[in-house]
Amino acid sequence: MILNIKTTVIPVIPLVTAGAGMFGCSSPEAERPQQPNIIIIMTDDQGWGDLSLHGNTNLHTPNIDRLAQEGAQFNNFYVSPVCSPTRAELLTGRYHPRSGVFHTSEGGERMNLDETTIAEIFKESGYATGAFGKWHNGMQYPYHPNARGFDEFYGFCSGHLGDYFYPTLEHNGKIVQGVGYVTDDITTRAIDFIEKNKSNPFFLYIPQITPHTPAQVPDKWWDRFRDREIEMRTDERYTEDIQFTRAALAMCENIDWNVGRIMDKLSQANLEDNTIILYLSDNGPNSWRWNGGMKGRKGSTDEGGVKSPLIIRWPGHIEAGIEIPEIAAVIDFLPTLTDMAGIDDYKTTYPLDGVSLKPLLLEKDHEWEERLIFSHWNGRVSVRSQGYRLGHERMLFNMVEDPGQLKDISANEPEIRDYLLSKVEKWKNEVLQGLGMENRPFTVGHPDAVYTQLPARDGQAHGNIVRSNRFPNSSFFTNWTSPDDKITWDIEVLADGWFDVEIYYTCPPQDTGSVFELTFGSSTVRGQITEGHDPPLRGMENDRIERQESYVKDFRPLNAGKIYLEQGKGKLTLQAAEIPGSQVMDFRLMMLKRIAE
DSSP states (O other): OOOOOOOOOOOOOOSSOTTOOTTSOOOTTSOOOOOOEEEEEEEESOOTTSSGGGTOTTOOOHHHHHHHHTSEEESSEEOOSSHHHHHHHHHHSSOGGGGTOOOSSTTTTOOOTTOOOHHHHHHHTTOEEEEEEEOOSOSSTTSSGGGTTOSEEEEESSSOOSOSBSOEEEETTEEEEOOSBHHHHHHHHHHHHHHHTTTSOEEEEEEEEEESSSOOOOHHHHHHHTTOOOOSOOOTTSOOOHHHHHHHHHHHHHHHHHHHHHHHHHHHTTOGGGEEEEEEESSSOSSSOOSTTOSOOTTOSSHHHHBOOEEEEOTTTSOTTEEEOSOEEGGGHHHHHHHHTTOOSOOOSSOOSOOOOHHHHHOSSOOOOOOOEEEEETTEEEEEOSSEEEOTTSOEEETTTOTTOOOOOTTTOHHHHHHHHHHHHHHHHHHSTTTTOSOOOEEEOOTTOSEEEEEGGGOEEETTOEESSSSOTTOOEEOOOSTTOEEEEEEEEOSOEEEEEEEEEEBOGGGTTOEEEEEETTEEEEEEOOSOBOOOOBSGGGOSSOOSSOOBOOOEEEEEEEEEEOSEEEEEEEEEEEOOSSOOOEEEEEEEEEEOO
8 A cells, every 4th residue: 555645755975986995995905994973862852843953943042953954854754752662762673662662660660681783783894873852761881881882971871950050960870960951961971082082983862851841041042032022833723832832942942052063063073074973853842832733742752752853964875955855753862873884783682663765865866665663652652654654543644735633534434444443453562552551660789880879760769758749760768767767779689799888868957866777688788867957949030931840959979888799689768767856858869889808
């Protein structure tokens, strides 16, 4: 069945002339040139419409626009409706349910350990690998980025932060203090990585954190939008929060400035011509704002929830300014980039769902097979062909004539609807079976890891203890008032050993003195809160609109002593033995550090 509404395929100038090799080396005696560097910049909650490139006059993104002018842009490129699934698909080349990702918190964001990642492939091929920003595919080693192919990691592993100014981050597992505004800081670290590895091929992944909430952005950017008239608005189907739109667009202009910093670094280091740079977002916009009239936003499997910009620049190789109409998806990154880098001898544990986009980018005359791209979240599945989308409500839309999904044509095209329905059911049966049903405890004490973080996000509260917010990712535990209260983690200790225990806490001076115990199996360590530390909640002073997420505090580390953990599964329990005051503490994080004994 032909599901493609006729489009004009724009010719692409080929990478090499007849008789030349992949990297343009016509002489068989010539040495193979250095493989191209790879830079992937992915933003968080930026919509397709949040670029002046796509016609949005509410903001100006000249650096991202220039990437498109000097490279290729895909007009129909798709990601997942939310962040963790998209990140897993980028890393594995497979639909996210296949890798065990079913949630954005509390362990459901983790990729199965038997998956092969794009970073592992490039690392094994001699590339230096670095990730800077938001990981969101597992915190504890071996789910940690340093165990998934990245030599260097700077950023955070959870879903979001509570403050973007001087936040608590980590560098290769060790907790560190961020410097300044987080997007700028991440970019600075990425630029340092480029400088350090400019003489050798590198694979650089920059999953930026904004414009995800909280809506925080430096004055320099906010002042441009504080009183700006928002002329382009979402359509009448949705209600727009104009103040939120201003904040989101201000963050997008800050992102664009940082993209310019990376482009300047490549130019200064004379790396532009040998660097493939990609730009995309992880899902649709995180509010109702102008998005080209598409239906849906973040969290939706409709077009507006899953359509992302994709720009790919490789000067001298990809023709400048081309637009590619064929549908493509983030699952295509692994096969595409390995293909373009000439890495053809890699193996993955499982077959890929993605395909190489190299023919669309580098070949003038190419054959392209019709395909389907599936979108899933929370049991909802839609499917996109070149010309149609079947939504999760089983309504069919002609995406060329009706990109806003306003008119259901199921009754007029029953054959196409039934065909796509059959493909959706087959995909569900193949991909979604058993999703989220596995018992995967949090891993502790991997022999190759010094640090294991166990945040409040991954713990379970018992008794009076509650979270500071219904969104777990940046929450802490509070209202710990009874000896019967406790916090537990379902863990698996991967190797026996001794560990230093550090608790990140706050406690009013009048409530100091509580004694707490950490227990796993027959091992116990006791600690006591002897020093008060009661900082105020913060974050609101930097918010441009009222947030939904938890506010934060400056939690202080307390060394609780050493504990011996035996290999195996069980409950790690934190419980109070003595409470002389009205409460024990507010708890944010436990750090376990493997030590020689």
